[in-house]
Structures are given as structure tokens and as C-alpha cells.
Amino acid sequence: MDLIHYMVCPACGSDELKPVLNAVDYTVSHEQFAIWQCQRCSLRFTQDVPNAGAIGPYYHSEDYISHSNTTKGLVNRLYHLVRRQTLSDKRRLIQSTTRRKQGKLLDIGAGTGAFAGYMQQRGWEVTGLEPEAAAREVALADHGVRLLGMDQLDVLPGESYDAITLWHVLEHVHELHPCLDRLRALVSKGGRIFIAVPNYTSYDAEVYGGAWAAYDVPRHLYHFSPDAMEQLLIRHGLQLHYSQPMWYDSFYISMMSEKYRNGKSNMPAAMFRGMVSNLKAFVDKSKCSSLIYVAGK
Numbered sequence: 001m002d003l004i005h006y007m008v009c010p011a012c013g014s015d016e017l018k019p020v021l022n023a024v025d026y027t028v029s030h031e032q033f034a035i036w037q038c039q040r041c042s043l044r045f046t047q048d049v050p051n052a053g054a055i056g057p058y059y060h061s062e063d064y065i066s067h068s069n070t071t072k073g074l075v076n077r078l079y080h081l082v083r084r085q086t087l088s089d090k091r092r093l094i095q096s097t098t099r100r101k102q103g104k105l106l107d108i109g110a111g112t113g114a115f116a117g118y119m120q121q122r123g124w125e126v127t128g129l130e131p132e133a134a135a136r137e138v139a140l141a142d143h144g145v146r147l148l149g150m151d152q153l154d155v156l157p158g159e160s161y162d163a164i165t166l167w168h169v170l171e172h173v174h175e176l177h178p179c180l181d182r183l184r185a186l187v188s189k190g191g192r193i194f195i196a197v198p199n200y201t202s203y204d205a206e207v208y209g210g211a212w213a214a215y216d217v218p219r220h221l222y223h224f225s226p227d228a229m230e231q232l233l234i235r236h237g238l239q240l241h242y243s244q245p246m247w248y249d250s251f252y253i254s255m256m257s258e259k260y261r262n263g264k265s266n267m268p269a270a271m272f273r274g275m276v277s278n279l280k281a282f283v284d285k286s287k288c289s290s291l292i293y294v295a296g297k
Helices: 074-098 114-121 133-143 150-155 176-186 203-211 226-235 249-262 267-283
Strands: 017-024 032-038 044-046 104-108 125-129 161-167 187-198 239-245 290-296
Touching: 017 203, 074 114, 074 161, 074 187, 074 290, 104 114, 114 125, 114 133, 125 150, 150 176, 161 176, 176 187, 176 226, 203 249, 203 267, 226 239, 226 290, 249 267, 249 290
Parallel strands: 104 125, 104 161, 161 187
Antiparallel strands: 017 032, 032 044, 187 290, 239 290
16 A cells, blocks of 8 residues: 655654554554654644555445435434534634625535535535545435535636635645645635634543544544644645634544444543533633634635
8 A cells, every 4th residue: 555654744844753642543444543743833643644546445434424424323313413503603604704695615525515505505606526426426415516526626716715615624635735725726805714623632632542533544634733723824825813613523522532442432421521621622712622713815
């Protein structure tokens, strides 16, 4: 298999790197991967990760909800129960930040099309991109959304989108720097880019360590801290306006992490860990389990 071994940080280029922990791919292969950290910008990344041409099989599981829309298992059923609320929250965030009730939206890594379809039904002109053909088929069947392949990213018109969204997507992108350059080129003047990623500085990440579900190796290539994200955005000529907590993620991630760590679900323990994580993030939002970073030119 073709693996990527980083000699320098994939975000800032520093050679000040060190291994920090190991994590297991609990979803597909059950292989173990090392996670390293950059001492300069604080980015963590999965070391010896499959390259873009080899990573495809690690996404092929009916349990991988972003591609299958599965309701199998308690955690995934709960995910679907709260999804309507999270879709509404995202819409309100976009509308308040862009000061537009409707506009042009680019959703990158659209998965099975739930968000793209939701925004399209509410009058937004939506372009959705998704690399997995199977997920695009589900999007069309379930939400009536015709998603495009990721190869279309390079041919979209520049400065055309009032909002560009990447909901838990950037951590999957092999071509990190070209992607961010392209986002800057595509967002309109006054438009905003919304990037949601897990936060390894959160309380739940500290508690679960290598069993923290949001490490999701090897599919998650990078593991961001707030400092690492801000430095990365600045590097690409983007200004971070603010970050927004994703309160439900601490519970969802804790439920999966409990199962990974103990081999079985433990709902009370997961709810307790998620609640404590959110209480700590209420005092300091930079400690939330996942954050939405809102950026612009």
C-alpha cells in the first residue's frame, strides 16, 4: 500500500514533530495508526496514512454514516433524531453570518445530501460536491439532490458563493493547501467559509485518548486544535472571524468512544462525559468537542 510518511508538518512545514498516541480504526480495518503532533503550530496528524489512491477501502462500511445514511445501532439512530435540529442550527448560523435569507451555497463533502437538500428546499441555490458515487446516489434518492464529483471543484466560477460549507470534511482532504487556496478563490467578497472539525483539545478527547472516536483513523488525516486552524487559515489569506461550538458532538462522540474503549455501549457514562465536556466548553468555547470556524477574505 502507498503510505504517506510526513517528515514535516502538513500544515506549517515545520520539522518539529513527535509521536503522541496510537489509535485504532474501529470502523473498518481494526488497524492501528500513530498520531503525531507538530510542536510549532500544534496540528496533530495521522502518520503513515494511505494516500488518496489507496484510502478508498477505509470508507467502505455500512456503519460509516456520512456515506451510507445508516440507522443501524443506537448511536446512529440518535444521530438521525438530532439531525433535524442541527440542520436548522446550521441554516440560522449561515443566514445570520452572511446576512442573507437566500443565496449561493457550495457544500463540499456533501455526503448523502441531507444539508444540501435542506438548504435547497429553503430557497438557496446549492452546489454540492461529494467524492463517493454511492453517497451521491443516496442523496438523489433520499433528498432529490444531484451532487457533483469533487473533480468539479477546480472548474467552478470564482468569487461566486455567499457561503461555502465543509461539515467535518477538511480533516479528510489529502490536498490540504490547494483546497484552502481554492476556497479563498471561490468565496464571494463578503461571503463566508464554514469549516467544522473535531477539536482534540476538548475534555472528551483528553478522557478517551486513543479511543476518542473523532480521531477516526485513517480517514481523518489531520486533527485540529483552535490554534492550528487559525494559523492554517492565515497562511492562506483567510481571516478567522469567530468559532461556534457544536454542542451535540460531545455526546455523539462520547457514545462511540465508550463503545470503542470498552467494547460495548455505556449510555450513562457517555452522557456524563459529554455533559462535562460541554460544561467546560461553556466556560471556554475553544474546548468544545467540535467547532465551526467562520472565515472570510
